[in-house]
Amino acid sequence: MSAAAQVDSSAGSFRDDIARARRIVVKVGSSSLTTIDGGLDEAKLIALTDVIGSHRSAGHEVILVSSGAIAAGLEPMGLKKRPRDLASQQAAAGVGQGLLMAAYTRALGRYDLVPGQVLLTADDLIRRTQYKNAQRAIDKLLALGTLPIVNENDAVATEEIRFGDNDRLAALVAHLAHADALVLLSDVDALYSGPPDQPGSRLIGRVHGPSDLDDLAIGGVGTAGTGTGGMATKVDAAIMVADSGIPAVLTSAPQAASALAGQPVGTYFAVTHRRRGTRLLWLRHLARTFGSVTIDRGAETALLSRGTSLLAAGVTSCSGDFEAGDPVEIRNLDDEVIARGMSNFSSDELPLMFRSTTEELGTRLGNDYRKEVIHRNDLVLTQVSGGR
Numbered sequence: 001m002s003a004a005a006q007v008d009s010s011a012g013s014f015r016d017d018i019a020r021a022r023r024i025v026v027k028v029g030s031s032s033l034t035t036i037d038g039g040l041d042e043a044k045l046i047a048l049t050d051v052i053g054s055h056r057s058a059g060h061e062v063i064l065v066s067s068g069a070i071a072a073g074l075e076p077m078g079l080k081k082r083p084r085d086l087a088s089q090q091a092a093a094g095v096g097q098g099l100l101m102a103a104y105t106r107a108l109g110r111y112d113l114v115p116g117q118v119l120l121t122a123d124d125l126i127r128r129t130q131y132k133n134a135q136r137a138i139d140k141l142l143a144l145g146t147l148p149i150v151n152e153n154d155a156v157a158t159e160e161i162r163f164g165d166n167d168r169l170a171a172l173v174a175h176l177a178h179a180d181a182l183v184l185l186s187d188v189d190a191l192y193s194g195p196p197d198q199p200g201s202r203l204i205g206r207v208h209g210p211s212d213l214d215d216l217a218i219g220g221v222g223t224a225g226t227g228t229g230g231m232a233t234k235v236d237a238a239i240m241v242a243d244s245g246i247p248a249v250l251t252s253a254p255q256a257a258s259a260l261a262g263q264p265v266g267t268y269f270a271v272t273h274r275r276r277g278t279r280l281l282w283l284r285h286l287a288r289t290f291g292s293v294t295i296d297r298g299a300e301t302a303l304l305s306r307g308t309s310l311l312a313a314g315v316t317s318c319s320g321d322f323e324a325g326d327p328v329e330i331r332n333l334d335d336e337v338i339a340r341g342m343s344n345f346s347s348d349e350l351p352l353m354f355r356s357t358t359e360e361l362g363t364r365l366g367n368d369y370r371k372e373v374i375h376r377n378d379l380v381l382t383q384v385s386g387g388r
Ligand SMILES: Nc1ncnc2c1ncn2[C@@H]1O[C@H](COP(=O)(O)OP(=O)(O)O)[C@@H](O)[C@H]1O
Pocket: 028, 029, 030, 031, 032, 185, 186, 187, 188, 190, 191, 192, 193, 194, 195, 196, 216, 217, 218, 219, 220, 221, 222, 223, 225, 226, 227, 228, 229, 230, 231, 232
């Protein structure tokens, strides 16, 4: 850690919302559960379950999102380091997930706690029917007094539908489970203004909103190389939940007990917006966009100030290759992204509609084309503070 690193004094206050959280999601990264060589480190896992066991005994509900399946599978498969190709990662996870759960079962047994494994893919959290299903499963596991342990279903996740890192998975689980707080545990004790081992990097104690991150150098994974997303995905996850009413703390696994007790350790992300609907949260933070539509000034004002739907009359051009229903970016004439939304028309259809009124479209192309290009319920503003 940099000798020059200092604690941000504004972060020194007690975090009541974390300490009092009735239901909390704790996410632990691969780097906090593995040895330097990449195998599962049972001592670290036991230390974590001690913290979780005590927190449960104190009356809090805990959902654990645990990485480590791929790392745990390396040694038994004779692999020296994390494989790069998807098929080998799937195989390693298939072997390692069982070992991971066996280790948790042993460790939690000391607290008479039974773990309940929940393996999810991105689709399970994005599609409403599956989302409800995942929500029910986690709720029931909690109601029955077990400890839900969530991971991505790596053995079957394909490149297209994969989260790849568990930070954003943890953020969505916190949202879906109506958690009161999210704690992200890693091998670094906080977010720093630059690489933590670089002299001059400063510890960031509190983040009030995305603009606090503007001047920071937030990088990828550390030297151990067992993790995936690095600091960037953790910060994305924390910003995402804070933007939907859930405060977050980012710190190291050895500081987990202090973080859960509301002590001023790590980096605290203050809530920036009340709870949002899941689909809009997904659209705002996670959805992969397939193209963009550019709109004129009048449409920009209508979207930003009046919260209207986007009509073809204000669309000047589009780019990319998208089908009806796909997420797209909405850009203004300065080429700034001001919103994201689900287009009702494909990139082949839209050029026929540019700058046309609903009336003209009905006459020229038929009634199917009278629809708005993007309905306001399928649209989130990304640039204005507190956007829908
Ligand atoms: N600005 C920063 N502040 C803190 N850590 C950073 C920063 N930039 C990059 N990192 C790196 O991110 C790493 C944590 O990410 P990762 O290895 O994916 O962890 P995990 O396995 O816990 O998810 C740290 O070890 C650290 O080296």
